Amino acid sequence: MLKLATLISSAFTTRILGSVLAVGLAQAPASGQLMVALAETFETGNFVIYLPPDVPAVRGILLALGGPDTRAFVAKGSFGAPAPELEASLHILGQELRALAAEQQLAIMGTSLHGLAPLPNEPQTDALIFTAIAEGAELSGHRELTDTPIFLYGISGGAQQAAGFTTRNPGRVAALILKAPETLVSLSSAKALAVPTYLILGQCDAIADNNALVAAFESNRRAGGLWALAVQADVPHHSLTQSQRAITVHWLRTLAKLRLGALPQDALPVIPESSGWLGHSEMGVSSWADYPGDRKAASWFASQATAEEWWKFAGQTALHDLSGCETRTAAQSD
Numbered sequence: 001m002l003k004l005a006t007l008i009s010s011a012f013t014t015r016i017l018g019s020v021l022a023v024g025l026a027q028a029p030a031s032g033q034l035m036v037a038l039a040e041t042f043e044t045g046n047f048v049i050y051l052p053p054d055v056p057a058v059r060g061i062l063l064a065l066g067g068p069d070t071r072a073f074v075a076k077g078s079f080g081a082p083a084p085e086l087e088a089s090l091h092i093l094g095q096e097l098r099a100l101a102a103e104q105q106l107a108i109m110g111t112s113l114h115g116l117a118p119l120p121n122e123p124q125t126d127a128l129i130f131t132a133i134a135e136g137a138e139l140s141g142h143r144e145l146t147d148t149p150i151f152l153y154g155i156s157g158g159a160q161q162a163a164g165f166t167t168r169n170p171g172r173v174a175a176l177i178l179k180a181p182e183t184l185v186s187l188s189s190a191k192a193l194a195v196p197t198y199l200i201l202g203q204c205d206a207i208a209d210n211n212a213l214v215a216a217f218e219s220n221r222r223a224g225g226l227w228a229l230a231v232q233a234d235v236p237h238h239s240l241t242q243s244q245r246a247i248t249v250h251w252l253r254t255l256a257k258l259r260l261g262a263l264p265q266d267a268l269p270v271i272p273e274s275s276g277w278l279g280h281s282e283m284g285v286s287s288w289a290d291y292p293g294d295r296k297a298a299s300w301f302a303s304q305a306t307a308e309e310w311w312k313f314a315g316q317t318a319l320h321d322l323s324g325c326e327t328r329t330a331a332q333s334d
Contacts, residue, residue, distance in 0.1 A: 041075055042139045046112045047132035050074035051140055052102035058142050059105040059260045060174060061133065062097060062151045062252070065119060065158030067179070070110035073097055080114075082238050089240040096249050104256040107145060109133070115157040116182070121164035129165065144264035149174035151252060156180050156207075156237070167192045174268055175255035177248060180237050182208050184216035186223070193225040194270055196259075196302055198251055200244060202235040203317060221296055224273060228299035228306075230314040247306075247313050254303050276300050277307035285311045 042049045048071045051058065064070035068079035073094040081087035101108050109132070113119045137145035151174050154162025159181030166173045170191035177198045178184070187193050199217050201210055210231070217229045232244060259268050278298035279285040285307045291298065301307035 044135040049136040050108040063109045064153045066114040067155030121160040174259040186219040205237040207237040
């Protein structure tokens with residue numbers, strides 16, 4: 001823990017005094033009275049870091065980049081969502097992510113920097129993130145934060161930086177979720193392609209170019225990337241359904257179990273492509289060994305459960321079928 005004089009002298013890093021209620025982290029006892037679990041939140045510059053209660057050593061960091069103001073995942077405040085129902089769903093997702101963090105011993109990190117302009121996809125933004133993690137490690141006394149693997153959740157305008165961070169720092173990233181990014185690029189680095197990635201699109205998105213995103217997915221999958229693509233039917237850009245929250249949390253839980261070691265400093269294990277499960281709208285879901293079609297054209301999953309969940313969620317949605325969405329989607333921007 002830093003000495004008080006050091007904390008006061010820092011112009012860039014402050015600790016939020018006191019503790020915040022960790023919603024949903026404890027089970028109610030038999031008496032029916034709620035058990036209160038306390039967790040700490042630390043603020044450093046434009047970032048906030050949340051530590052679940054009773055975590056002796058953090059095994060990973062879930063970093064959310066938006067899109068919305070992702071500090072609201074772990075601290076009081078608004079995401080700035082354009083619709084009340086989306087704002088409410090994001091807050092529910094925050095509760096679910098905090099529960100996951102307690103279960104898997106993860107820190108959660110959010111930022112007030114959101115959107116393409118404040119959060120540009122460049123190495124300088126990577127440096128800001130690493131600096132915030134280092135300062136959070138000093139503030140919290142959890143020095144292991146500086147080396148722990150990172151799970152990236154990039155939402156809309158934050159997805160480009162999330163993807164770019166992964167390509168530039170693949171050895172540090174355990175998994176990547178990209179929700180409705182506006183653009184994506186094809187990958188060439190073997191290490192970046194080995195990062196399990198889930199691309200989640202809304203079929204009626206009037207902001208992102210879904211056809212270009214599908215093409216980027218196909219290119220990266222063809223190159224051997226451990227990528228999955230889900231296109232949720234009949235939803236616009238600004239949406240977060242209960243089923244989408246569920247696949248997000250379950251997929252992250254699966255990758256945390258497969259990619260994190262017993263100790264924070266353990267190296268990230270590589271998941272062999274041939275150990276996974278595959279899914280395609282025309283072929284269904286099966287193991288790698290039993291898949292009857294072109295494996296490089298199918299979405300890749302680390303487990304049978306996540307593959308079957310994908311099938312129920314979006315497996316039968318034709319990737320290029322965007323017909324009929326024009327009348328259901330209003331053009332909005334982040």
